[in-house]
Amino acid sequence: MKIIKPFSTKIDLNKEILIPCDTLTTRKLSDMKGYFYDEKAYDKALTKEDSIVYEVYDRTVPQEEGQLAQSITVIHPGKVGNEYYMTKGHFHAIVGTAEVYLCLKGKGYILLQSPQNEVSLIEMKPGIICYTPPYWAHRSINTGKEEFIFFVVYPAHAGHDYKTIEEKGFLKVVVEKNKKPALIKNPKIPNS
Numbered sequence: 001m002k003i004i005k006p007f008s009t010k011i012d013l014n015k016e017i018l019i020p021c022d023t024l025t026t027r028k029l030s031d032m033k034g035y036f037y038d039e040k041a042y043d044k045a046l047t048k049e050d051s052i053v054y055e056v057y058d059r060t061v062p063q064e065e066g067q068l069a070q071s072i073t074v075i076h077p078g079k080v081g082n083e084y085y086m087t088k089g090h091f092h093a094i095v096g097t098a099e100v101y102l103c104l105k106g107k108g109y110i111l112l113q114s115p116q117n118e119v120s121l122i123e124m125k126p127g128i129i130c131y132t133p134p135y136w137a138h139r140s141i142n143t144g145k146e147e148f149i150f151f152v153v154y155p156a157h158a159g160h161d162y163k164t165i166e167e168k169g170f171l172k173v174v175v176e177k178n179k180k181p182a183l184i185k186n187p188k189i190p191n192s
């Protein structure tokens with residue numbers, strides 16, 4: 001394993017970003033084709049504006065076993081149709097790796113799905129830590145009116161398998177129903 005020097009990172013508690021930050025990944029609506037169930041609403045939203053859905057601020061460490069990756073995700077408030085803004089969601093490529101999520105600001109959910117198709121929904125608000133066990137796919141959803149911001153730590157060699165979710169989606173989606181978040185069957189997947 002590569003020997004690296006100890007380092008510290010500051011979470012700017014006013015801006016909730018990592019200082020320093022090595023890489024910033026920005027996901028706009030145009031990067032998320034096929035992820036929201038309501039395709040007409042997606043096309044309409046994109047015609048109006050290619051809004052930023054979320055950003056990920058990373059500290060870079062070698063992507064090898066024994067190292068821990070750290071990052072902050074900021075999901076902006078918004079919806080496509082009645083489905084809240086969310087991350088793409090993924091399995092870890094090395095499926096036996098877990099992850100810890102700590103909510104810093106805003107509110108939302110972590111939606112998890114096991115390889116046996118069990119679905120779990122963890123409610124997040126500042127101070128709540130979600131433990132994502134190995135093997136579960138995970139997606140984060142902003143159900144609030146402000147930014148939903150969380151800090152994560154995970155094994156740096158975990159890797160991200162986006163393909164499975166991009167092709168199959170999650171069995172359930174979080175939508176606004178009667179002005180409240182509701183977990184419903186994914187309309188794109190028959191018998192989900």
Ligand code: PAN
Nearest residue numbers: 056071073087088089090152154
């Ligand atoms: C998180 C996610 C981050 C963005 O750091 O990567 O919230 O979500 P997507 O990766 O699904 O676009 C994490 O779970 N890392 O493993």
Ligand code: ZN
Nearest residue numbers: 092099138154
């Ligand atoms: Zn992950």
